[in-house]
Amino acid sequence: MQTADIHRRWLTYFGDRGHTVVPSASLVSDDPSLLFTVAGMVPFVPYLTGLVPPPFPRATSVQKCIRTLDIEEVGKTPRHGTFFQMNGNFSFGDYFKEGAISYAWELLTSSEADGGFGFQEKDLWVTVYKDDDEAIALWKKIAGLPDERIQRLDMDTNYWSTGQPGPAGPCSEIFFDRGPAYGADGGPATDDDRYVEIWNLVFMQYLRGEGQGKSFDILGELPKKNIDTGMGLERVAFIKQGVENMYEIDQVRPVLDHAAEISGRRYGAVHEDDVRMRVIADHVRSSLMLMSDGVTPSNEGGGYILRRLMRRTVRAMRLLGVDAPSFAELFPASRDAMKAAYPEVGTDFDRIQRLALAEEETFLRTLASGTQILDLAVLKTQESGAKELPADTTFLLHDTFGFPIDLTLEIAEEAGLTIDRPAFDALMLQQRTMAKADARAKKGSIADLSVFGEFRALGETVFTGYEYLQTESTILGLIVDGNSVSAAVTGQIAEVILAETSLYAESGGQEADAGTIVGNGFELEVLDVQKPVKGLISHRVQVTSGEVSVGAEATTLVDQDWRRGATQAHSATHLIHAALRQVLGNEAHQAGSYNKAGYMRLDFSWNSALSAATRSEIEEIANLKVRENLEVDTRIMNLDEAKSLGAMALFGEKYGETVRVVEIGGPWSLELCAGTHVARSSEIGLINVVSETSVGSTARRIESLVGLEAFRDLAAERAIVSELTSNLKTPRENLPDRIAELVANLKAAEKRIAQFEAAALSERVPSIAANARSVGSVTLVSENVGSVASSDELRSLVQSVRERLGAVPVVVALAADVAGKPAVIVATNQAARDGGAKAGALAKIAAGVLGGGGGGKDDIAQGGGSDLGAIGAALDAITAAVSA
Structure with missing residues (x-):
């Protein structure tokens, strides 16, 4: 049974039973505490926790996931992969334990001819939480399982919670017995390699209190009980395909075979080589899928994880004896294996391949330069008589040059040296601690998300700012220091939840609006506007006068000059993006943006600097479009309809089923965008490109001043030029030659002075x-x-x-x-x-x-x-x- 067939059977089974089929969310998670979607339930967390009202009573999905906590185990076990797919079915206050167990057992044991997975009942075991007698009774009733194939396990394996106060509950896991050839008898409690977990059923039925680990209080039952299940698609695939592990299934094995062919090694001959080939197969697939969701290699965040995966791939190929580039063969193999399930990896492959090849080339250069530094460090250590490389050297190689620590260890061992691994690990821990502290500091201005649940339950915040700069509304909630309060007084910083607002919340690269919120007896200065949870807008304010209370009538007032500048900048971003693609081709794809009043910044996929002529051409094209006074048309439509029109969905953005399409000059600039824009392109005024720089080996950044700020910058340059022409008594058009002449004369004078000084020294x-x-x-x-x-x-x-x-x-x-x-x-x-x-x-x-x-x-x-x-x-x- 092919992996794509398992995928299809899952969605068909639950779709036929009243579940809304939800497409896989991006690997880049909406959750600010997560870099990636690490489990199938992540996109549904707001519904499961009650933070956001669920739009459907039951749902199903096959979710793409990335998890790197066990990255060192990849290739060593049959089931650890960094990229995996999680089949899930979810109930939000609808069916509970009996329904979940019934669905699971029927789908697993129904014949393949009837749309099931065709597992033999004798091969399946289940585990339950030790005190969950209800689940045990249901397994006996529904599946007829005997007592010896139902095992009670402790909280560490069979109890679920977020680790924080909130929903919690027992879970029941389903295991497949691979047979005595894979380990001892006795069920999942005794041998995890023989008994492969394929499905976990989580029963969210309790509200837990404060506590750590296993020590927390159960405060009572949830008013609405939820079901969250997850079946590992790759685990089922390797069982149904009769292979030994997830690396040998149809979506992964082709890359492994290419690695074997390139290296001249045979898979199955040497254990260490087998592990390396599995690492390559896993990491290439993970990198492919991350890049298809818009992640690009970098030194921070998700880009750092992607870079690590790709560099571990190069490292594994090196250990197989391959020093030459190999991504040109490995990535197409993964594309061909994955495009049936994810067509986007095929349609976007040119961009993905370019990123991959550039990253490989960069790292191969890094290996060359890092090896030189390491060789020198090894020589100095040997000359000093020491037997251990200093930890600061190994950390420098890892942190600054991206040199893998295991490669450092290998080269050191070849030279008869060791490395101070505890000291290296301590430096790594120090770096991670600093990074976490920095992340906490950056998130400190936003209240804990759980406090927003009661306000989100009242409905979505209505944004009126596309049409109006002023809106009358009602204050639904106030939050001070993370706690919901009834009032806030002069001098306090608070978050304000309104029923309606004309103030734009930061999103899509556009900075939040500046403005005020006023009412009877109070005035609030708006410091920031954010969307802490889907559908809810929160205004961070300072109470400048009076006292504001929940229930009060209020009016949101957008700073008109700020909004005008922001709309000019955002529309200019679209023009620059379209001009880039016109000049460089469709591969110059936007990879991030930021705009505010008077300024725009756009990152785009490209791996070489733009010439001065190219930069000027892009700037001229954008300004010509301004002069053409093009209509800026915005329409609301279905996501599939928008994509069929050719509207670009930009990486890093999350879109619902209904989207806003911004069109400037017809199909020349057609993008999905929720930002604010001018009505006609001439309102942008002027676009002045001030810089074009590198932000990584595969990305460039173009920055422009817009509108009045662009004029002011050009006026300042004009004043400088005027002063130079006056002081040098040279016409403007001759300034470059005159300045070059002066510089040459200065260098010649400095050379002569140096010669005189050297002669004087020699005489001493x-x-x-x-x-x-x-x-x-x-x-x-x-x-x-x-x-x-x-x-x-x-x-x-x-x-x-x-x-x-x-x-x-x-x-x-x-x-x-x-x-x-x-x-x-x-x-x-x-x-x-x-x-x-x-x-x-x-x-x-x-x-x-x-x-x-x-x-x-x-x-x-x-x-x-x-x-x-x-x-x-x-x-x-x-x-x-x-x-x-």
Whole structure:
């Protein structure tokens, strides 16, 4: 049974039984606490927890998921994958335990001819929460399972909650017995490799209180009990296809086979190679699916996870003996295996492949440069006699260069060294702790989402801002410090929930509106407007006067200048995006945007800098569209209808069944967008592209000023040009040549000055060398030479003096004032080093006296500090060290 057939049978079975078939949500989660959709129930959490009223009583889906917590187990077990698909059926206060168990048993055990999965009843076991007698009775009644195939397990495996106060309840898991060849008898409680969990039924029936781990109070039963189930599609697939693990199913195996072919290794011959091929197959598929949902490789967030998956793939290919690029073969194999279930990976493959190849090329260069750094670190460690690479070196390689720690370990072991893994892990933990603290700080301004449940239950916030800048409304709720309150007074910061609002909430790259909320006896300054949960708008305000209370009438007032600037900027973003695609082609796809009054920023998929001519062409096309005074048409329509018209759905955006389409100049610019826009393109005024920069190996960023801000910037440039033409007495059109001439003259003058200074220094060499004296067994020069322009000049002087003194044991230590700071450079010749004089050690001694640091090689080294008055003492310290 092919994976796509399992997918189809699932949706057909539950769709025929009154479940609304819900398409898979994006892998990029709406939940601000999650990077990715990590389970099939994630898109339904607002309905399951009661935060948002469910739009249907029962639903079913096959949800794409990404989970990387067990990434180190990928390839080692039959069931761990970073990308997986979760079949789910959900009930929101509709059917409960009996219905869930009945559906599960019927679908599993019905014949394939009847649309079921055709499992034999004798091969299925179930586990239940140890105190859930009701579930045990139902399994006996519905499935006729004997006691020995129903096992009671503890809370850690068979009880579900979010870990916070809220819904909770027992669960029941269904396992398939693979037979005695895979492990000991005795059921799921004894051997997890023989008994494969294929389906988990969660019975949300209780309200839990505060507590940690297993210790929390049950406050009572939920007024509406919910069902959340999840069947692992890949697990069922490998069982039904008669293969050993999820990496060998029809959607994954082709990549594994390509990895074997490229490497010349045979799958099934060597265990370590098998694990590497499975890692490659899993990670290529995961990367393909992430990029199809708009994730691009980067150093933060979801992009970092994607980059890690792709680099682990390169690493695994390297361990298979393949140093050359391989993504050009691996990704098409995954595309062909997945496009039947997810057609978008085929239609968008050119962009995906370009991202993949660019990332692979970048990492192969990283490996080359990182290997050089690591080789140098290994050499220094060996020369010092140590047996362990410093943790700061391994962390630098990992954090800055993206060099995998296991590759560092391998190279170190080949050199007879170890790495300080505990210290490395401590540095990684410190970094993660800082990142989590930063994330908490960024989220601190928004109240805990659970507090919004009572307000969302009253209905969706009506946004009137497309038509009106002023709207009369009623205050439904106030939140202060995360708690619902009845009133807020002057000086307090609060979140305000209104029935209607004309204030735009930040979304789609557009910053929230500025404005005020006023009512009888109070005025509120709007600091931010957000959508904390789907369908609800929250206004973060400061009470500037009076007292505001729940139930009061209020009027939202949008700052007209701000909104005008924001609409100009957002419409300009659409024009720049369309101009980019006209000039560069459809591969230049928007990958993120930000706009506010007077400013727009657009990130787009591209891996090379734009020439000045290309940048100017894009800017001119956009401004010509402004001049054409094109109508900006907005329409509300069904999502499928919008896509059939060619409207672009931008990555990172979430769309419902009904969408808003913004059209500028017909099909030239046609996008799904909920932002605010001008009525005609001429209202944008002026678009001034001010920069085009890199934001990663596969993305560029273009920034523009818009409207009045664009005019002001050009006026400022005009003033600068006017001043230059006046001061240089040169017409504007000749300024570039005149400035180039002045720069060339300046460089020539600087070169001549440097030559004079070098000659002057050379003339000092004989007199400095003449001051040499015997100290112990060496000839020592120790002198303060005054002020020099740079440390390089001082170094050249030291080396010249050393050469002049010949082959006798020589130590030269010269100090100087370099740009107001003391510097000392020490040089030794081979005869002095043979006698034990080391330049690095001597420079370190001098630097300590100067109040700084220093060191270097045995033949030449440098030190510095902050105390110019200590130069004499520093040179005396060197003399004392040489004579010791």
